Amino acid sequence: MNGFPFTIVGFDLDGTLVDTAGDLTAAVNHGLSLAARAPLTEAQVRPMIGLGARHMLEQGFAATGGVPGGDFERLYRELLRFYEAHIAVHSRVFPGLIAALDQLDALGVKTAVVTNKREDMARKLLGELGLADRMATIIGGDTLGPGNAKPSPAPIVEMIDRCGGGRAAFVGDSIYDILAAQAAGVMSVAVSFGFLDRPARDLGADHVIDHYDALIPLLDRF
Secondary structure, rough: OOOOOOOEEOOOOOOEEEEEEHHHHHHHHHHHHOOOOOOOOHHHHHHHOOHHHHHHHHHHHHHOOOOOOOOOOHHHHHHHHHHHHOOOOOOOOOOOOHHHHHHHOOOOOOOOOOOOOOOHHHHHHHOOOOHHHHOOOOEOOOOOOOOOOOOOOHHHHHHHHHHOOOOOOEEOOOHHHHHHHHHHHOOEEEEOOOOOOHHHHHOOOOOOOOOHHHHHHHHHHO
């Protein structure tokens, strides 16, 4: 470990590892279009991301006239079908991420993903971006069953168990990430470049970084 103080570093996915806003906006607008609703801008959709696709679509409908009743489940399935077929058209890793992962690998640190995205979707996206094989484990919002997605600490506790235990830090961009990390008793790091519904420094994280260049030096101090 070369004296590095952490054995595990976990990451949220959307807005933390990968800027997925373009593809998620396209998927939301596909669902809205099927209900003859006006499209939303990427800036409008960004704060809706974080609690999974169902929540995102509900928020999209709420912003365009209200959630349709009996037709919602069909529209949700259509959104998922569209998104799966267009999951990495615009999505890109955030600057400095690959170098940070390389450094963590060199230090012998295990990296993992804990996301509220469905696990199959998370694996598909990470696979298309060449990141899936770099992760010791990938835990989705549905992996542990109902009620066990972030802000529950359960998926972060599971991440630590799957990685063999040890001191962990968790990096995210939403209040759900920070609450989950805090409840699991691990260091929380917020990124200021994610899909924020408030300033990153108002999330209550232990630390905030503005670029992945700052991650390893930050963790190395603790």
